[in-house]
Amino acid sequence: MKVPTPSDHSDRKDEGKGLAMSVISVSHDASLDAAPATPDFGPADRLICRECGASYSLGAAYACVECFGPLEIGYNFGTVTRADIEAGPSSMWRYSCLLPVASYAGTEPNLNPGLTRLVKADNLARALGMTGTLWVKDDSGNPTHSFKDRVVAVAQSAARRLGLNTIACASTGNLANAVAAAAARGGQQSVVVIPSDLEQGKILTTAAYGGTLLAVKGNYDDVNRLCSELIGDPLTADWGFVNVNLRPYYAEGSKTVGYEIAEQLGWRLPQQVVAPIASGSLLTKVDKAFREFVSLGLVDDTAYRVFGAQATGCSPVAAAFRAGHDVVRPVRPSTIAKSLAIGNPADGPYALDVVRRTGGVIEDVSDVEIVEGIRLLAETEGIFAETAGGVVVANLRKLLASGQLDPAAETVILNTGDGLKTLDAIASEVGPTAIIDADVDEVTAVLARTSVADVTEGR
Amino acid sequence: MAVSIRIPTILRTYTDGASEVTVEPSTPTLAGVIEALEAAAPGISARVLDEAGQLRRFVNIYVDDDDVRFTDGLATPVGEKASVSIIPAVAGG
Structure with a gap:
């Protein structure tokens, strides 16, 4: 496959810039139809409103002119084979032909995320009384240690195609890390906007990559609102907010989690999946x-159930699920799981649809249970998850205890x-077993006080 | 009573490109503000409200700094010199 040199596509630099977009099936304003020819987005050929189905040409747009509904990428996939994918790079770019990116996107400077490990979690399964195989898809192995590197990689590519020189984001922390690092590697400017009360670790690990970091006095929803208002301001004319005006592209990066699970299981689908819900997009x-793998004939169409996991302190989607609602009433978040603390989750209704369609459940757990979940995963599998991972493990435990999740089914x-x-x-919650002098007798005394099991489990 | 409304990019085709519109509603509620906005920018209210006259699912409106879904929705009081923002919902990270 030909990899274009920069001169091959440098003339596309200004195509599709800004919010202007041409409407394919609906049109209110002739000036909107003046966008230039579409840049190379691989198999993607349009933007489609998820609510009303209106379609638009590809550009930096995220909301439908008709109904404000979110725009999603439309594709015209050619034939895709397992062999094509298996011959690809050891990163998410092996699925380039299924993403809104040019075929050469993976060769441009980026963090090359993805293809993280799928860990068979026998110890955790045993601890929870599961007889079916349990797997942990461990996205902490990405370059900035969260799944956000995947979505940013696609958004970064879209920014290049659209001639946007600065990549920006509203973030609960993980995305901040991913954007700042990707921009550093990609030679782009970054502007990252976060709530000022984020965990210090996430603030420092963003600041380390350079770029502009704005800590806003407010919660994530305030930050998101600010970014929405910045769009359209001349100040941000050549900015791509990865999770706002580049969101249709960005969100598609999360598909690679699903692709990898299916490929790593040997080209088949699991029976159950438990995913955290913040905006609801990942799920x-x-x-x-x-569904795409099924429709492309890459896996058999076997039944699976998708379960959603929230923290009780920010559980608007779980509440809507329990109440039988298909709209999500926003809440003001208050939970230690800050990466899931989105009180007004725009993809919540779609997460509800998926969970209901597949016969899953959306549950929520307390902050105490989240910490227990973090410790359980660490102590059984040697995987130290952030709070969102604790939310998932704790919800898995809760769903098993209530009989809503099948302990005999293969689960990811x-x-x-x-x-x-x-x-x-x-x-x-955790710390040294004992603080002692450098003395063998003290070690002996500590071990005598503590059962071997407790010591080996690090309690 | 003058109320300023921030208009998102997506709706500026109705306001001749203006990012902010000032209206004088006859009733001091959000519903009154939207009615006055419709008079100033015909067609815009159908983008914000659905066929049943309710706020569309993917539109967020703030009166001063409060999301009206946390207050009284379209009945939310809008005082003298209040600022109203209309913002398409986006999801996060």
């Missing part, structure tokens, strides 16, 4: 990935980030 994209749970980012959450 819906994992489902979308499975998602760990989306690294526990080193949220040390505050467990700082008061």
